[in-house]
Amino acid sequence: MTVVKTLLELPELRLRLRGGGDLLDRRVTRVYGTELPDPSRYLSAGELVLTGLLWWRGPGDAEAFVAALARAGTAALAASGADSGGIPDDLIEACERHRIPLLEVPPDLSFAVIVERVVLELAAHREAPPGRLPAHAVELSLPELLRLGATELGVPCWILAGTGRVVASTGLLLPEAEPLAAAFSMGAEVDSRHTVLPAGEGCTVPWALVAGGDTARWTAEQHEIAAEVAALIGRRRTPARQTEAERSLFRVLNGGGDLAEAFAAAGWAPDTSVRVVLTRTEGDAVAGDLLDELLAGYPLRVLRGRFGDDSCALVAADGWPSDWPAAAGRALSTVEPALPPGRVLVGVGGPAALTGVRGALEEAVHALEIGANREDRVAVVPGEEIGVHRLVLAGVSDELRAALRRRVLGPLLDYDAAQHSDLVHTVRVFLESSGSPAVAAKALHIHVNTLRYRIGRAGELLGLDLTDFTNQVDVYLALRISG
Template identity: 35%
Template sequence: MRLRALLDTDALGLRLLGGEEELDRTVRGVMTTDLRDPSRYLSGGELVLTGLAWHREPADSERFVRILTAAGVAGLAAGEAELGSVPEDLMVACARHRLPLFSVVEDVSFASITEHVVRQVSSERAGDLAAVVDRHRRLMSAGPAGGGPEVVLDLLGSDLDLRAWVLSATGRQIAGSALAGQGPALPAALRARLAGEHLAAVRAGRRWPHRVTAGAGTTYSLFPVGGGGRETPREGHEVRQTVLSEWLLVVEADAGDWPEERLDLLQGVTQLIAVERDRRDAARTVRRRLAQEVLELVQASAPPAEIAARLRVAAPVLLPGLGTAPHWQVVVARVEWSGTEVAGGPVAQALLEEILVDPTAPGPEPSDRIAVAHTGDEAVALVPLPALAGDAPDAEPAVRADALLAAVREPLAHGLADDGRLTIGVSAAVLSAEGLRGAVEEARHARRVAAARPGSVCAAGHQELASHVLLLPFVPDDVRRAFTARLLDPLREYDRRHRAELVPTLEAFLAADGSWTRCATRLHLHVNTLRYRVGRIEQLTGRDLSRLEDKLDFFLALRLG
């Protein structure tokens, strides 16, 4: 807006004292100050409002106006309440530096002027940005030359001074504006919380934008990328088909009192970002087909040579530029919904493609290294690995179940709500096509172990597939309770009455492989005291801790209990 427009608004109570030839200056903001030197808070284009508390002598006016002029402000408006009128020396200084000067009548507050300027500037800038966004949408629709989501986020930063980020449903940062990059990065815990709050709001069907206050009172507004209208979810859309894989736009601002024009602009921005999301999803088609072909060969028990040949074809696509077949790891995931016909396989496929992204991987897109197939309600990912050191079979794999679980459990639990469940199994690394079938089965076994655990998001790795872990989850609950009670209840009751610590002693004795010396040292006991406690355990339970069978029963009971 122009200074002239402010002068033409009678309700603002502005009277021009000088600088009529400069009234076409553009006003980009407003600032109220009584500091003698406000330069650190000025960026140019502001209308400065002052009550003149800084004015003590005529020389103060020259210093103050020179500072404003150097900062590139649009104009100065002085209140009359402090001194009764605007000093003559201030008018002279403004005329010398060609700075437009206004007086503000006493019965008009600076807050009223500020609100009017901010409202007008925001609306005009939003309108200009909307036109830019529309042009950029056409560019992005035409092909990759239009740029990615960072470009449109930079428009929000440069034109509306909004820090903004695009996050995945798991809280991974996909893009951020240049303005967002100038401040502290969003911590991983905050990104996970924002994603979780967004998923919870989507599942509840709440009207967007969703607002979250975090940290030191900072408010973030969350917008679904490519979502429908603000009042209701998209008509005919089953939210459980996409809730775990959609992106969200995070804006560091409270959009609760934004005008409709700005909300419409942000909706247009999300639709523009959705173009890029859809393009990335389409680019996965080849990798998905390769993974499906390999999975079908494995499940059909094809000869290892045939599987190896298919992997050699897949390697250049999955590892562009390397040209050699890597080692592989398999991850299996299942998404299950209660009371719905939504197929879990495609949902799990899109979700694995997201959570297996390695943001540190080189290449045009980290997702270029992920191939995920699905069959029924299950998704199977082939994760290529670099050559392992010395081809050691016990080398550390790239994907670990505990790390996956820690990264996605909080946000995805909100998206799954009380009617969904995600279970993940991770295999060890395999060094050849001969081991791929075993890796798929190992990952499936690990997923079944994860499924036996409580919680809406569970994962298990190949390291957990010891015999007792494979066995225990599939024992019926009533049998497990009876078995545990028969062995441990006598010890627990004795401990309750005598504080004898028999159960901790039993745990330490088994952990020390039955070594009296190591166990006594660990418990800080004399060996004779330890022998007394073990004898009491055997007496109360009728078991013999020198027998392997009885040691195993106690071990299982402690794990079950």
């Protein structure tokens, strides 16, 4: 039997006890990682819970998190305080209050190492029923585990993400991937040609083990094997953790410092071109999970972190698929039923040189704002959809917008108000028709001579030649200031 004390005695983990020394005989049955502020819905008794404290923003945040662990019967909490300068005092106090053993993880130790070592320890003390997978299955990679499961079951198998992405397969195509993923995400019944078993809990995007063939005739032993394969797949899912170089880079991006030096420390060449992807949801950890899933499956170099309140990925543009925004939109639509309530927004900026990353970040932020103004629950907006005039006007204050609009368009606005006319609309249609009288007249359902007269009258009021390109740009920007 594996207990909390056993984990402290594993030299390669270097775990440090920070509280709960009288509770070390609690039995550990599994390991689970989370960055949710309230992980209640995903917890089960006997777990060693891992967290990088991404949910902790300040004193008082620990109470709800630790209370959820206590209600679920958590065996112990293992936390890494690398991003916050150590384990917060309120987390130590909350663990003492709720009687949760607290273990501190060294900042240079990957959670993946902890998961692997704990799973091995649990497997070593487990009495496996006859007919199930061999003990070494816990050490296999996902593709190897899937091949073993397919061999034992005698049917083709796949690991399917709720987005429709095939994470691994036994070599056969899964043409029904997106419909299967959509049905799985909605909790609907899947077609009779496949058996779908949930693989892992606690992640925003669900994964499943999909087994093909007529599984209605499976023996009890086969069902046990499939359940064990699914459980082992779930244990492979651990939160992505930042390296120290990534943490340093995002501190520079959010504050100040030498970007070139920060990118060099992360191993990126000076001539690298970068895309920026920002994800915004009502739950910060949810956004990070989604961003990881949306970029998975592409051979791209990625640096992950946070920019302001949004989850951020800096992606090497070399090899960036041109259809990524559309593919991301389809993936999010497929998994949407499984997502927590609230909107999901994704903005893309760039490509840009490393020295221009801050500009690409601003572009991605404006893309998020455009998505926020749309009615859809899920919106993926690439920078290419943002007109240059939007970016030029983005940093202008409301007061300056009003002043500029009045300065440029004042006489025209006054004329329309006094005469109950709509010359402003006529000018806007004319400019949006590339200054073509024929096209504008057709759009307004008037004669072209009438259109020319109105544009001439508007020019007189404004004191501008509206056939001059520079004047057209100034007037068009003034028109767009108010949307």
